[in-house]
Amino acid sequence: MTGLRRADLRDCVSRLYQANGSVVREIRRRGIVPGSLLDVSGRTIAVRTSLDRDFSITRRSDGSPATISSADEVVVITPCPHDPSLLEVYAFDPAVIVERFWQSVAAQKAQYPAIGEKGPVFIGLDGAEEDKERLSTKARWKKLVSAEPTPLRSKSAKETLDQFRRRVHREFAHVVGLSENEVAVELRIVPLRPSAKSESEGFN
Numbered sequence: 001m002t003g004l005r006r007a008d009l010r011d012c013v014s015r016l017y018q019a020n021g022s023v024v025r026e027i028r029r030r031g032i033v034p035g036s037l038l039d040v041s042g043r044t045i046a047v048r049t050s051l052d053r054d055f056s057i058t059r060r061s062d063g064s065p066a067t068i069s070s071a072d073e074v075v076v077i078t079p080c081p082h083d084p085s086l087l088e089v090y091a092f093d094p095a096v097i098v099e100r101f102w103q104s105v106a107a108q109k110a111q112y113p114a115i116g117e118k119g120p121v122f123i124g125l126d127g128a129e130e131d132k133e134r135l136s137t138k139a140r141w142k143k144l145v146s147a148e149p150t151p152l153r154s155k156s157a158k159e160t161l162d163q164f165r166r167r168v169h170r171e172f173a174h175v176v177g178l179s180e181n182e183v184a185v186e187l188r189i190v191p192l193r194p195s196a197k198s199e200s201e202g203f204n
C-alpha cells in the first residue's frame with residue numbers, strides 16, 4: 001500500500017481492538033500525538049508506529065521514558081517486510097520496552113559520549129537473523145492485518161437494529177472522546193405530520 005501515514009497505522013490499532021470487542025477511547029493529553037494513547041476497556045495502551053522497523057520513545061526532562069512506563073501494554077505497528085499489503089502488529093509488556101529503552105540509551109552513550117539526554121530514543125524491532133534477543137520475539141502477541149483501510153461496516157453486511165444502535169453509541173463516544181458509559185444515545189421514530197397545506201386541502 002502506497003502513501004501509508006502514521007495516522008493510518010494508529011487508526012488501524014484502534015480498529016483492531018474494537019474488532020475484538022473492546023471499548024476504545026482516545027486519551028487526550030498535552031504533548032500526546034492523537035491516537036498514540038488509548039483507553040481500551042479500562043486498560044491504557046501506548047501505540048508506537050514505524051515505517052522502517054524502528055520506533056521512537058520520547059523522554060522526560062530527567063531522561064527517563066515518557067508514557068510507556070505507565071501503560072498496561074505497548075503496541076508497535078509497522079509494514080510487513082515480506083508483503084506490502086500487510087501490517088505487523090506487536091504487543092509488548094511495557095517492562096520489555098523500558099528495558100530495551102535503557103539498553104539503547106547505553107549503546108548511544110557509548111557511541112556518542114556527548115549526546116544529550118532529551119532527544120528521542122530509537123528502538124529496532126529486528127536484529128541479525130541469528131540474534132535471539134530480537135525485540136520482535138519478545139512480543140506478548142503478534143497479528144497480521146491488512147494495510148488497506150477497513151470501513152466501519154461492510155456494505156454487504158446486514159446489520160440488525162440493535163447492532164446499529166450499539167454501533168452509533170460506540171462511534172459517538174469515540175467522536176466526543178468519552179467512554180460508552182459516559183454517553184447516551186437515543187433513537188426515536190418521529191411520525192410524519194401532514195403539512196398545513198395538505199390539511200387545508202383535505203377540507204375542500
